[in-house]
Amino acid sequence: MPLNVLFTFVIGSVLGWILVKITKAPKDLRGVILGCCAAGNLGNMLLIIVLAVCNEKGGPFGVPDVCTGNGMAYVSLSMAIGSLYIWSYVYNIVRIYSSKDSDEAKPDGLPETAESATERNESSEDPSLGESHMQHLELNFSGSEEKAKVPFPENIKRSFLKFIRKPSLRRLFAPSIIGAIVGLMIGIVPPFRKVLIGDSAPLHAIEDSADMVGKAAIPIMTLIVGANLLRGLKGSRVPLSVIIGIVAIRYIILPILGVVIIKYAIHFGLVHSDPLYQYVLLLQFALPPAISVGTMSQLFGVGQTECSVIMLWTNALATVSMTVWSTFFIWFVR
Structure with missing residues (x-):
């Protein structure tokens, strides 16, 4: 299942990149x-469909009863x-593109300041200083020219190497990732599960508190999307071709x-040969x-508003789409 979910993200992002270019x-x-x-609604949408079926x-x-128990296990793993x-x-994709505008190329020509004019006069008086200054300018010019003419594949390679060499753990590990890792550890490690999970667990109150916060998260996210919807419908910059x-x-x-x-x-x-498991894998796409x-x-x-408009039309x-594909998937796995 982890590999299948990864396929949905990678294939979706590649198709999205093609859509952006077109x-x-x-x-x-x-x-x-x-x-x-890239990202599908692997949370409440998958849970609702599997339980209903x-x-x-x-x-x-x-x-x-057996279907519900197995389905909940598959859906919980898919959600995690x-x-x-x-x-x-996806978080880092959105973060990189949101900060990319600040890294755009600067204007080609800038007005000459008083300091640059003074340096030019000093360099004309001192030949050695002028020669070193001209070499420095040539290096800067060649570097800027090289940066401006970097091929697209080379640009991707440099960005990837920069990300690998200078990782930011604070940006990479968002609070939701930490929460998912902690949840998996509690669910996998038997001593943690016995202490925290179940009505007879000594620290059952922690599970109840986390459950209450988690149940409120989905409505809050829906409210955030809906709050931007009205403004997005009045004036959205999303082309119709992008939505299609x-x-x-x-x-x-x-x-x-x-x-x-x-x-x-x-x-x-x-x-695995379980039809329900195969059905969940297909639904993830x-x-x-x-x-x-x-x-x-x-x-x-x-x-924000453009994303709300996209969410409106896709949901x-x-x-219609989920009804058709769900029916086809059930026929396919039986």
Whole structure:
């Protein structure tokens, strides 16, 4: 499952990058567009669909109690893995594009200041100083010319090496990532689970408190998206082609690629034979964009209203898309 979720993020971001290049979207919105294409709603949306299918009378996945128990386990693991990817991979994509405008190239020509004029006069009086100064200017000019003519692949390589050499743990490990890691540790390590999880656990109050805070998180994120919706509908800079492209990526291209990937994984024995497990893996390719992307846009102050408009259209069309794909996936795994 971790690899399958990673496939959805990587393939979605690649398709989003192609969409950005084709539509020539505004630079400050590219991070939001890539985030909407890469991150699916692996939280409440997946939970609602799986529980609804399991609790249906005569459901396709057997006894409702067994289906619900296994489905909750699959969805919980999917939520934990998705949270790690969203707040590490997508978070840094949105962060990089939100701060990219400050790193744009400066104007070619600047007015000569008094200090530069004085340095020029001094260099003309002192030949040795003038020679060294001219060499310094030539080096600066050649460096700036080289920077301006860097090929696109080389630019990506330099940015990647810069990120590797100067990592920022504070930016990489967002609070949600730390929370997901702590939650996985508590759920995996038996001593922690016995102390914190269950009605008879000594520290059961901590679980109740975390559960209350977690239940309030999803409505709060929805309110943040809705609060920017009215202003976004009145004046949004999102081109219609971008919205159509995101819808096509999330609801047409990704699900088709997901069917191909899961089919070959089943053929080579790489996926468990449980139909419910395969159904969850397929659903991960057909989900609408994650609401967390709207939270990130609010956090960095870039594309809040535009992200809300994207969320409106994608979630409105999800009612039709999820119905069609869910029906097809059930038929596919049976």
